[in-house]
Amino acid sequence: VTGVGGRGDTSALSRQHALGVDAAALICVCFTVFKPGSLPFIPHSQSHDFFSRSSGYVCCSGWGQLGDECLTPLCEGNFTCNENEVCVRPNECRCRHGYFGASCDTKCPAQFWGPDCKGKCNCYPNGQCDDLTGECTCNHNRWGPNCENACLCQKGKCDQETGKCTCHPGVWGPQCNNNCYCSINSICDAMTGRCMCNPGWTGRNCAIQCNCNNSPCEQFTGRCLCRERLWGPRCDRYCQCIHGKCNQADGSCTCTPGYRGKFCREPCPAGFYGQNCRNRCGHCKGQQPCKVTEGRCITCDRGWNGTRCDQLCSKGFFGENCQDVCPTCKDGHHCDPIHGKCSHCNAGWIGDRCEVRCPNGTYGENCENNCSHCFNGICHVVTGECLCDPGFYGTYCNMTCTPGQYGVNCNQTCSCNDKNCDPVSGACYLQPNQRMGVIAAGTLVSFLLIVLLSLLCCCCLCRHKDDHNKKAKRILCGRFSRISTKLPRIPLRRQKLPKVVVAHHDPENTFNCSFIEPPSVAEQPSPSSWSSQESFSSFESGDEGPVYCVPHEGESS
Known part of the structure; x- marks a missing residue:
C-alpha cells in the first residue's frame, strides 16, 4: 500500500484520507491491511471515505455508505456475488456460512x-x-444441550431443554401413555x-x-350453583x-355492610x-356520622386519629389530628392525648406539666394528703415527713438540739471550749464575765451617744442671737463641761489618732464652747492668765488635756 509521497504505510487502519491540492485534483489514500487467508479487518468505527472541496466527504470507490460511515464493501458488475455468497471487500465474494465449493452452491454436510x-x-x-451459530435443534424424540437424551413421551412432544412431555388431546400422564x-x-x-x-x-x-x-x-354432585339474584x-x-x-x-x-x-x-x-350495623362509629369530629359501609370519618x-378515628394519638402527641407535641412531663410520663396535660405526675407535683410543687400542708400523689403538724419545719411534698429547721429534730420538729449539737437534724458538733453553742448557727455562748463586759460596753456606748447629742444641742443654743440669755448660756455650757469631767476618758494617744483643735467662730455669738488641746510647755501662759474667773472656766480632763469654754475675742477685749 502506498501513501502520499510514495511512502509505505503498514497501519491497520481502514480509514481513507483525502488531501486536496486544488479544486480539481484529489488524492484518495486508502489504507487497508489483510491477513493472508482471512477476511479483512475493518473496525466498526472506521470509514472508507475521502474529502472533496466541492461536495465534502464522499465514499471511496468500492464502498457503500451505511449511515454516516462508508463501511459496506461493494461487489458490482461482473463481480456481483451469487445467492450463497457475501461481499467481503470491494469486488471480492466469499461463501456464506453453511456453504462451500467454487460457486458456493453446495450446502455443508449435517455434521x-x-x-x-x-x-x-x-x-x-x-x-x-x-x-x-452452531446451536443445536434436536429431533422430535430427543432433548438436551447436544440432543443426547431420548424423549419418553409416547403420545406427545417433549421439551428440548427439560424433557417434560406435552400430551396430545385425549391422552394424559407423565409420559402421555x-x-x-x-x-x-x-x-x-393432562x-x-x-x-x-x-x-x-x-x-x-x-x-x-x-x-x-x-x-x-x-x-x-350436580347441585345447582345459582347465578346472582336467584x-x-x-x-x-x-x-x-x-x-x-x-x-x-x-x-x-x-x-x-351499612344495611x-x-x-x-x-x-x-x-x-x-x-x-348488620353492629359496629359503633369512632370519635368523628363534632359527632358527625361515619360512613356506614366501612366506618370512615371525615x-x-x-386526641384521636385513624381512618375510623378509633385510635388514640401516639405517645408524645395530642390535639387535633395528633399534630401537637406533648410537653415534657415529669420522669417521662406521657400527656393526655386530648388536651396535652400530663396524664400522671410524680408524688409531690401537680400542674399541666407537673411543674408545681404541692402547696404547704399537702403531699403525695396529686397532693391529696394533708401533712401532720410540723412545729419547727415544713412537710416533705413526697413522703409527708417533717423537714426540721436548723436547731430542731424529732418526728414533729418539736425538740431542740442537745447541748454540743447544732444545725440541720442536729448532726453537727459544736467547736466551743465548753461544747456549748447556739443550736441553729453553732456560735459559741459568752462566759459570765464576758457577758458583763459586753453589757457594760453597751451601756457606756449608749450613754456617750446621749451626751454627744446633748452637747450638739448646747452648741446650737449658744449660737442664738438673744443677748439677754448670754449669761444663762454660759452657765449651762459650764455645767455641761463639768459633767464631762465625770465621764470615762478614752485615750486617743493609745489609738494613735490625730489631735485637732475644734473652734467655733460665730461673729454674731460672742460666746463659743470649744474643745482645744492644751498649750505646749513653751506656749503655756502664766497661771494668772488662766485663772481669771471672768475670762473662762476650766476643768481637768486627764491625759488628753482640758476642755475650755472661752468668750469671743471681742468680748474679752
Whole structure:
C-alpha cells in the first residue's frame, strides 16, 4: 500500500484520507491491511471515505455508505456475488456460512457448520446445527444441550431443554401413555386424567346436563350453583334482597355492610356501621356520622386519629389530628392525648406539666394528703415527713438540739471550749464575765451617744442671737463641761489618732464652747492668765488635756 509521497504505510487502519491540492485534483489514500487467508479487518468505527472541496466527504470507490460511515464493501458488475455468497471487500465474494465449493452452491454436510463448513456439529445425528451459530435443534424424540437424551413421551412432544412431555388431546400422564374417557363436553386434565366439565354439564364423564335454569352446577354432585339474584334447588326463584345476597337454600338475605333488615333496605342509624350495623362509629369530629359501609370519618375529634378515628394519638402527641407535641412531663410520663396535660405526675407535683410543687400542708400523689403538724419545719411534698429547721429534730420538729449539737437534724458538733453553742448557727455562748463586759460596753456606748447629742444641742443654743440669755448660756455650757469631767476618758494617744483643735467662730455669738488641746510647755501662759474667773472656766480632763469654754475675742477685749 502506498501513501502520499510514495511512502509505505503498514497501519491497520481502514480509514481513507483525502488531501486536496486544488479544486480539481484529489488524492484518495486508502489504507487497508489483510491477513493472508482471512477476511479483512475493518473496525466498526472506521470509514472508507475521502474529502472533496466541492461536495465534502464522499465514499471511496468500492464502498457503500451505511449511515454516516462508508463501511459496506461493494461487489458490482461482473463481480456481483451469487445467492450463497457475501461481499467481503470491494469486488471480492466469499461463501456464506453453511456453504462451500467454487460457486458456493453446495450446502455443508449435517455434521458441519460455519464458514467453509469447518465447524463440527456436536448434536449430530440427533439434531441439526445452525449454520451461523452452531446451536443445536434436536429431533422430535430427543432433548438436551447436544440432543443426547431420548424423549419418553409416547403420545406427545417433549421439551428440548427439560424433557417434560406435552400430551396430545385425549391422552394424559407423565409420559402421555394413558387415554382419557371424557365426553366432548369436557377437557381432560393432562396430569390427573380428570374430566373438567364445561358449564351446564355434570357427572364423572361430564355427560349429564344440569337442570338449574341456565345456572351452572357442581361437577360431581350436580347441585345447582345459582347465578346472582336467584335462589332455590333449581335456581328458579328471584331474590328480594335490595342491598345483599340471598341464601341459595332458603332465600334469606345477607346484607352488605351499612344495611340491615329482612330485605336489607334500611341503612345503618347514625353512629353505627358495618355488617348488620353492629359496629359503633369512632370519635368523628363534632359527632358527625361515619360512613356506614366501612366506618370512615371525615375528620377526628381531638386526641384521636385513624381512618375510623378509633385510635388514640401516639405517645408524645395530642390535639387535633395528633399534630401537637406533648410537653415534657415529669420522669417521662406521657400527656393526655386530648388536651396535652400530663396524664400522671410524680408524688409531690401537680400542674399541666407537673411543674408545681404541692402547696404547704399537702403531699403525695396529686397532693391529696394533708401533712401532720410540723412545729419547727415544713412537710416533705413526697413522703409527708417533717423537714426540721436548723436547731430542731424529732418526728414533729418539736425538740431542740442537745447541748454540743447544732444545725440541720442536729448532726453537727459544736467547736466551743465548753461544747456549748447556739443550736441553729453553732456560735459559741459568752462566759459570765464576758457577758458583763459586753453589757457594760453597751451601756457606756449608749450613754456617750446621749451626751454627744446633748452637747450638739448646747452648741446650737449658744449660737442664738438673744443677748439677754448670754449669761444663762454660759452657765449651762459650764455645767455641761463639768459633767464631762465625770465621764470615762478614752485615750486617743493609745489609738494613735490625730489631735485637732475644734473652734467655733460665730461673729454674731460672742460666746463659743470649744474643745482645744492644751498649750505646749513653751506656749503655756502664766497661771494668772488662766485663772481669771471672768475670762473662762476650766476643768481637768486627764491625759488628753482640758476642755475650755472661752468668750469671743471681742468680748474679752
